[in-house]
Amino acid sequence: MSHEGIRFVSKDEEARASQENRPLPREAITPQKVRVLISEGKGLEIDWADGHRSVWSFPWLREACPCATCVEQRNLEDRKPGQPKPKPAALLPMYAPPARPASAHAVGRYAIQLNWQDGHSAGIYSWEYLRRICQCSECTLAATDVAGIPN
Numbered sequence: 001m002s003h004e005g006i007r008f009v010s011k012d013e014e015a016r017a018s019q020e021n022r023p024l025p026r027e028a029i030t031p032q033k034v035r036v037l038i039s040e041g042k043g044l045e046i047d048w049a050d051g052h053r054s055v056w057s058f059p060w061l062r063e064a065c066p067c068a069t070c071v072e073q074r075n076l077e078d079r080k081p082g083q084p085k086p087k088p089a090a091l092l093p094m095y096a097p098p099a100r101p102a103s104a105h106a107v108g109r110y111a112i113q114l115n116w117q118d119g120h121s122a123g124i125y126s127w128e129y130l131r132r133i134c135q136c137s138e139c140t141l142a143a144t145d146v147a148g149i150p151n
Ligand SMILES: [Zn+2]
Pocket: 065, 066, 067, 068, 069, 070, 071, 120, 122, 123
């Protein structure tokens, strides 16, 4: 007679509940070094005070714009931050240059504003938001577990 197989709380469920709203430690949302590689057209790099390092490409960040309009649009289309719009298959492919900011500047001590070349500049990327959308393999793996959708 065995009483094995009794499980109390699934680890997955626990992780799912805590991941989204878990407050991040101060060092995790304090940038030590911020590099905006505009002339190279590369992207944004941040070294955090806790030793973590995040890198995003500009096109990815453009699709992750945190302004109300872009968030609403992504929700309507069921896209996650950074996920590009689906391209209509019927249209002839048109060349669009990859998104790139014309300029960037700090907003107080908590965020960076990217003024995109397409004229959109409403997005203020807070350090906390950026840390939460970190694209390193460690963080995306954790996010994939939570969402259950592979990238
Ligand atoms: Zn926006």
